Amino acid sequence: EDHLSKDLPLRNKKIVITAGPTYEAIDPVRFIGNHSSGKMGFAIALKAAEAGAEVVLISGPTHLDISHDNIELKRVVSTRDMYEAAHAEFENTDVFIAAAAVADYRPKTVADQKIKKNDPSLNLELTKTEDILASLGAIKKEQKLIGFALETNNEEENARKKLEKKNLDFIVLNSLQDAGAGFKGDTNKIRIIYPDRKLEFDLKSKTEVAQDIITEVIKMYHA
């Protein structure tokens, strides 16, 4: 181990991050997806690695790439793939950060062949996907668990419910109220909500937001 890394604050910590969307197949050529770019999760991965952590980045489909000695990128497509990849890493993980925009529903059945437009209307029956973060919250021991919430109404109340229900250490609330903040862009305006307090941040680049989140993680170990 080189002398430069020995003072890094997250040295010897393993951090697993989910990023991007998940895609749920309808038939061999179609899927249900969302517009998540993956930028937030990738930015967090880089800041965690720069702080000395060993990072596993589990990403749904995105055009982004990343290259750092401390980052292992695992690409997945569906929610089930992401769930399995997350559980495969979780036991010896120190911090798990769920930044992915996971599909909430998948088609109940996947057609073997391309669906033809034979009928004037088409009904797709959907069924709930696994809640990756909640499933980890139910089994966590020493692991720190961090989630995101995107809300359009009753933001803090809804975020607090997720914090409790998913057994998180803190939740990052993304505000949609501020221009420029959100899903596809390069900026975010966040609040970090702990069980007993909250922090409000200004509108910032996703790189700076990622640093704010990693700074909170560092505080958990260097209080």
Ligand code: CTP
């Ligand atoms: N999440 C997850 N698996 C899912 C859905 C969500 O791991 N199947 C994670 C997200 O990565 C995020 C957090 O749970 O960190 C909250 O996601 P969000 O979509 O805001 O909340 P949901 O629990 O899906 O509830 P809803 O969409 O109804 O608000």
Ligand code: CA
């Ligand atoms: Ca959701």
